[in-house]
Amino acid sequence: MRLLHTMIRVGDLQKSIDFYTQILGMKLLRTSENPEYKYTLAFVGYADESEQAVIELTYNWGVSSYDLGNAYGHIALGVDDVAETCTQIKAQGGKVTREAGPVKGGTTIIAFVEDPDGYKIELIQSENIGKGLGNS
Known part of the structure; x- marks a missing residue:
């Protein structure tokens, strides 16, 4: 087995892509939209998914913020x-x-x-x- 990705929900997809790519230096690896279920995915990382784990940014259309809860670490x-x-x-x-x-x-x-x-x-x-x- 191998760790593939970690998914986090984001309120502004472009702002999140900019943070992970421009500020943390990751690459935007791929994006996909699902109009039927109203969400967009963006995968970012330092290397291709075939080489190492990446982060999946999930934007649910129309949702601008989430309660992060107290179980998530970092x-x-x-x-x-x-x-x-x-x-x-x-x-x-x-x-x-x-x-x-x-x-x-x-x-x-x-x-x-x-x-x-x-x-x-x-x-x-x-x-x-x-x-x-x-x-x-």
Whole structure:
């Protein structure tokens, strides 16, 4: 088995596509519309779906916002330099909700940003990926 994609519902498809492609540097891989059931899908990612997991942005026509609830956590992205990535995201109008710094109780450098719908995205310093979030 292989993880294929994570789906999130968005209130403004173009705004979300712009965030994931222009601010986070993903590629728009494909889109599809279903007029009968009134929804549009856009798949974004850093590589083709045949190579790695991607994000499916689902826009249900006429729905501009969702209650995110309290069960959803976040999407995590590995980056070379968390602090510099936060600076770039803010310069492009993105929202940083936790500045770069060590994870509570550990040494791994992380930060959090939000997409236009309020979904949390964790940035993790690449050198720590696969080592857990502690002092390893």
